[in-house]
Amino acid sequence: MTTQKIRVAVAGASGRMGREVVKMVLEDETLQLVAAVAPSAGPVDAGVFAGKPNTGVLASASLEEALSGTKADVLVDFTVPQAAYNNAKLSIQYGVRPIMGTTGFTPEQIEELDELCQEKGIGGLIAPNFSIGAILMMKFAAEAAKYLPHVEIIEYHGDQKLDAPSGTSIKTAELISEARKELRQGNPNEEEVIEGARGGYYNGFRIHSVRLPGVFAQQEVVFGGNGQTLKIRHDSYDRAGYMPGVNVAVNKIMTYSGLIYGFEHIME
Ligand code: NAP
Numbered sequence: 001m002t003t004q005k006i007r008v009a010v011a012g013a014s015g016r017m018g019r020e021v022v023k024m025v026l027e028d029e030t031l032q033l034v035a036a037v038a039p040s041a042g043p044v045d046a047g048v049f050a051g052k053p054n055t056g057v058l059a060s061a062s063l064e065e066a067l068s069g070t071k072a073d074v075l076v077d078f079t080v081p082q083a084a085y086n087n088a089k090l091s092i093q094y095g096v097r098p099i100m101g102t103t104g105f106t107p108e109q110i111e112e113l114d115e116l117c118q119e120k121g122i123g124g125l126i127a128p129n130f131s132i133g134a135i136l137m138m139k140f141a142a143e144a145a146k147y148l149p150h151v152e153i154i155e156y157h158g159d160q161k162l163d164a165p166s167g168t169s170i171k172t173a174e175l176i177s178e179a180r181k182e183l184r185q186g187n188p189n190e191e192e193v194i195e196g197a198r199g200g201y202y203n204g205f206r207i208h209s210v211r212l213p214g215v216f217a218q219q220e221v222v223f224g225g226n227g228q229t230l231k232i233r234h235d236s237y238d239r240a241g242y243m244p245g246v247n248v249a250v251n252k253i254m255t256y257s258g259l260i261y262g263f264e265h266i267m268e
Contacts, residue, residue, distance in 0.1 A: 017078035035066035103167030123256030128167030130245030
């Protein structure tokens with residue numbers, strides 16, 4: 001008996017993450033690449049993005065064209081924050097399960113996309129981070145916040161990143177907020193001599209975004225207590241490190257209904 005392959009469309013296929021996704025899909029015999037989308041894509045073989053030509057799949061500049069013509073099961077999106085929300089909506093409209101790696105979604109958008117997925121009876125995922133190590137860093141940070149509630153987050157990314165703070169730091173901040181009692185940290189009379197010096201404010205604590213060339217993706221969660229600090233740190237060095245997570249998501253999302261926010265909910 002032959003099992004049906006999962007049909008995967010990739011948005012942002014020409015990008016740094018998208019290329020890795022195209023490669024991962026082409027290398028997995030249980031998956032089938034049915035569309036590769038990027039605004040600048042001409043009529044090229046989709047595999048050229050990942051250095052694996054002759055796939056027979058043409059790249060497309062239009063997501064709607066790709067979704068309407070391919071009967072995809074899943075859309076994997078690594079594009080830009082400005083495009084991701086509309087891409088997710090369009091995907092759901094065509095009954096294609098969106099797996100959104102692109103960061104920058106607002107809580108209202110996440111809620112709306114969840115409703116749309118439920119109406120269609122399909123699963124969907126927004127995952128600010130697909131790396132297993134980063135998920136563990138977030139879980140450990142939430143656990144530590146129960147005992148050491150004074151915390152600040154420092155995240156480091158390359159200087160071309162569009163959104164700040166990173167989706168991972170927002171997700172970490174949300175998990176910390178759920179785990180600890182409400183707390184307004186720091187001196188209530190403190191003043192910023194230079195605007196922004198204390199970072200972004202989130203539920204009583206601060207998130208600092210460092211943007212520098214040469215940096216890939218790192219995050220440090222720093223806890224302070226009486227006479228001690230605890231630092232939980234995760235470093236990503238390579239985009240391929242996200243692909244096992246994306247692969248798990250593509251397979252598991254087929255059995256879900258509604259939108260899941262955070263890869264940690266489906267990784268086990
Ligand atoms: P990138 O290299 O700049 O690639 C962006 C891709 O999006 C390109 O294919 C680009 O196509 C396409 N694009 C640009 N503008 C678009 C638009 N208006 N509509 C549709 N597509 C558009 O970016 P990246 O480094 O791959 O990162 C992509 C996203 O993934 C970012 O939001 C990043 O923060 C996120 N990310 C998430 C994770 C995770 O684990 N969830 C990990 C790393 C990165 P052209 O080449 O034609 O311009």
